[in-house]
Amino acid sequence: MDLKRMGNQTVVFANPPVILSSYSIVGPKEGEGPLGKTFSKVWQDQLHGEKSWELAERKMLQEAMQGAIDQAGIPKEQIDFMLAGDLLNQIISSNFAARQIGLPFIGLYGACSTMALSMAVGSMLIDGGFARNVLVGVSSHHDTAERQFRSPTEQGTQRAMSAQWTVTGAGSLLLGRSGVGPRITSATLGRVVDYAETDIGNMGSAMAPAVADTILNHLTDLQRKPSDYDLIASGDLGTVGLALAGEVLKRSGMDMGTGFSDCGVMIFDSSQDVHAGASGCGCSAVVFAGNIMQRIKAGELKRFLLVGSGALHSSTSALQGESIPSIGHAVVIEA
């Protein structure tokens, strides 16, 4: 059998899956940000008429995934799997969204890297011949994440300068075996890397080595250099993590040049008081489904690398003094 593997940890698709549609929904703060116009829908408030933030998040995810199905105009009978994940315990937003959508469901958890992870796994399902079309999507909600990982939202505390702001947003893509659209050509699944960062107020620093490791392996596996990409964007290291990842890569002999950015840096501007940028599954999902997809379709980006970055700790492990194990997953999207 002809293996579709290259190097240490990269898969190259023989028949690259097509991104048939993309849909993104964000909360009001994200809507006010510099990418506000690129999202499919902006909610006017964090609850959107629901009784709790958790209900709002799962509704946001469900609407985004339904939006991707409707936009592609593909009947549900031809969609073989739904892949989804979020940040809440037991990925409940995804579980409840899957209950409403009703497709065979694979729940994924990769923290903030889940969008890239779902794109990689979805593409493998399609290229492996197990599915015709796969629906992928993720969500995060600022207030649900805040109460699960940190303190009550009305608590009067100060956030660290290195802290990142969890995005309220849900993004979804419909991947297909054939059709018109950008293609996912290869994916590098990351390893868990832990460089002993214990500060949950500094996730960018915890995740940067994992992202650098994945990028390095990706480029080595495919014998490419950073300039082979029009843009490489991590999601979401924030300003601190992005600078650290760039420095780590430089010291490892890989100068990233100017085409290296981060979804968590792109989605907010400095006047929005988010400190080191954004985080949350929804961040890279909506930036990709909105801004990046538009730029690929406009011909501005011919080859794009999304490197999802996830901090795989829990509030319990953090309280018990464990460091933050982190991961980076990379997917290549070509026009």
Added chain:
Amino acid sequence: MANQNLRQPSISVTPEQYKQLAQQYTPKPTVVKNVVRAFIVGGVICAIGQIFINLFVTFGLARIEAATAATATMIFLGALLTGLGIYDEIGKFGGAGSIVPVTGFANSIVAPAMEFKREGYVLGVGAKLFTVAGPVLVYGIATSIVVGIVYYFLH
């Protein structure tokens, strides 16, 4: 790394070197700004408390009773401002200046109460009410017991 026999990370930076790098790249807390703001906000809160004490005294309360009434008033105001979604903004600006006074204590009780109402009144509000204030109460009361015992034997 847990298992040294596995393939090592490909990056050429050791955890020790990375620790230094991370320190270098992580923005420092804005200590001077925070201290000045905490001084102003904490001072304003205490000045308001003093205004209430003086008011209650002019209404005829004894000094010590006026102080108790003023504390109760400040707790009420802290709770009210939390409920209106204002106190967390004050806290973001004032830091310790708004956490240390009694209004901050009110905030730390009311914020979880609001937050966990959706999980029900028993296992939500009841169980989570003291998630933030709990440690303060536990160690505050424990310290007062120790001090009380020492005081008993010294006198």
